[in-house]
Amino acid sequence: MFKKYAIFSFFIFLLSACGTDYYYSSFVIRRDLHWLTPSSEQANLSDHLSIASSYTFNTYTSPSVIATPANYILTIYEVRDNPNFNKVLGVDGSSVVNVKLNISLDAKSFKERAFTVGKSASISADSKGSPIAFLNAKGEVVVLAIGGFGLSDGNAKSESEIFKSKSTNNGYQWSDWEKLETNVFEPLLKDKYDRYYTNPGNGITLKNGTLACMIDFKRRGTGNTNPEGAAILYSTDGGEKWQIGGKMMYNGKYRSARIIAERTDGKLLIAAVSYTDTVDYKYKGPLKWGIADTINSDIKDFSVTGLPTANSSGTVSGGRINYVYNNQSANGIILLHSGPDRPYVGPNGLPYTVVNSSSVSVSKDEGQTWTTITNIVGTQYKDRASYRQSLFVLKDGTLALALEEGNSYDISSASGQHFVLVLRRISLDALSEGTYKYGGL
Template sequence: MKKITCLIVLLFTLNSCGTDYFYSSFTIRRELLWFTSLADQETLDTHAQMVGYTPTLNRFSSPSIIATPANYLVAIYENRNISGSDLDIYGINGNKKVEVTARISKNSSNFDNTVTVGNIKNLNPSSAHGSPVSFLTKEGDIVVLSTAGVGFAKDGVATEKTKIAVSISTDNGYNWTDWKDLDETVFESLKAYNRFYTTPGNGKTLRNGTLVCMIDYKTNYEEKARGAAILYSADNGKTWKIGGTLTYNGNTHRFAKIIAERTDGKLLIAAVSYTGTNDIATYNNTGSIAWYLADDLNSPINTFNVTGPEIIDANLVVVKVFERNSGGVISGDRIKYAYKGRAYDGILLAHSYPERKFQHQSGQQTVSNVTAISISGDDGKTWTMITNVVGKDESTNQAAFRHSGLAVFKDGSIGLAYEEGIGPSINDRQGFIPYYRRFGLSAISDGKYRYEGL
């Protein structure tokens, strides 16, 4: 009798993980068990292209990565059906054809199934959605917020407000609810403004299950973001509220993002410098990261002093890395780790590094604003840079830091969804494409740091 009961429980468990997991062969089941041991994470460093690239037809942007409880990896990104000459960093303005796409991986190596989030597939500007923020609920559902309508457009109809919409998947990203616009009453506390924009990437699920992210805001006649606000849901994405706000002093920053929930429950927030309206300016210019701290969801958001990381360059000049960050989005997640025999409850951060030289087959080249990883063991007060080389294959040498989403998986491996430059050389990028990289903390730190638990 006990054997029959156990069999029924096992079958029910497998069935709840998705139909192809239940009905598939044992090979497929093994693919879903892609977790890696800590010993193997000492050398773990894999690289996968999320989507194909057609420079004259599509531009892809704003990727994030979600690992569901059933071990499906779901990559979510913005798909712009526009010419490659459009370099505007904001995809949604009421005039562009933009949609949100999800691709699914069962083995953490390649992405096969392609699904349109929100079920709008005609890419009509009037029904466009983009700049996705993805969340994983404690129940295992995937929630995606997006910008819609006029987005961050300047001018236009003065009374028209930007729409923020939500779509939810309960089956590992295979099916999604239709986009549902958040009610205008959600933005009542921001009634002086009519333009909003979701900061793309991975949103945060707090320890109590609340989903939380940031949105930028401004008026229709302003070009730059005026400030940012906390947007959160306490019921798994069904309803949303505006929380605390911050002002970008002098309109100097944008894309505020919640990096992590600290051990004391406060929210660590960072924003990147306003470096220009298009991709070229964004990656040729740099500026300082602005740091903030919110005591809770609805409290005032105050500035926060951060130290480091600092490096000495080839000319023996001290470089403060966070003061020379690109205008792309940074991202982070919590991680427990060991360093020099001591355990830390830390925060991992993906950001840009000013530049590095490397030996290419055509000669030595310099790449600006490359992807770097730093770590903090004191809730974000001080930071140490671990590496400015995320991966070692040749294609990574062309990476420039743009929008990204970072997540620490259940096995302690680290997933990073980011955009990589495509082109014949570092300084001749013909576009960007979403990539997914998975690596071990020990691997990228040459064994100095070691994962200890979430």
């Protein structure tokens, strides 16, 4: 009996001595990671989690969400130590900004909160922000972030800096920030574009394993932080080395381009949001759409139909999903975006107008035409506005949505109309009240 007890005790000692990587992937919590839900049980699936709440405007921003092969759900976001009401971009050479994350094991709560990605900054020169999260072919999580002075002119004459960090154990530990080499950006530098900014949210992993995202760029000396265009930034080796691919010129007031999806023909579907010179969380404008024939080709204009002509100046996000509609199966592209103003009657019986509410649309013809599923994301907090947002399609076909969600029917820097970061896991079935369902792998 004593011998059996000694062997068991030694085994427990080995588990605890192996570090968080082995410990958190062992049988100890494996049952907590069984949150995947069959399509037949998704009719009412709608969970709402608070990522970070703040009474100071613009403290927690720019969320992204990703799930690892071991079913850990990570929300990655920016934290500003000295937030400014009138700045959408946090990293500017004078602010102190860090990248944090929360970890959920059950898709209903966060087991751990506010882990730091990379090394924490205490001065502006070390700031990192506007994170882009990727899942590589090994199941590792890679994060890119802007550092230094971003798109601001600043006092520095050298180019902006983009950094990377990686976790091999589901977000519990991260490598120190490592700067991407200057020669990565030579295709932009040769045209004097020396200011860059990582467009926050989820990057995309292509079918061949390539990691790809968009970064905004401009020339130093323009006197503002308005980008002139966007370029594809990609890695073919899981996030170690990076290259600049095709680019698009905005030719207008656009920013925050995102790769929405890889089409079945291998082309990349891209969208950017419009904006005004002043920070206005109620602003609505048209999306700018583009298509890249290959990862290195210039991005051409692309026309779509079926979407509202006015979207938030926050962000858009997308992915691919199999779904069933009218008893017919399709593999389509799903889009998280803003919808038109929506009337809402509060519990007090008074009418309100929800500005820039999150909406979900789907396209079955590779992005040419769209059908809006809903402009009410979930059954909770129907009165809430939104701004920056990210979407990740989970293994079971449910949607993980990381949102800057207003705590009211619109967002402004006025008292009582702030936003907080939330994670929503919801099914197509619940979003559409049974009209759309997940179609399986």
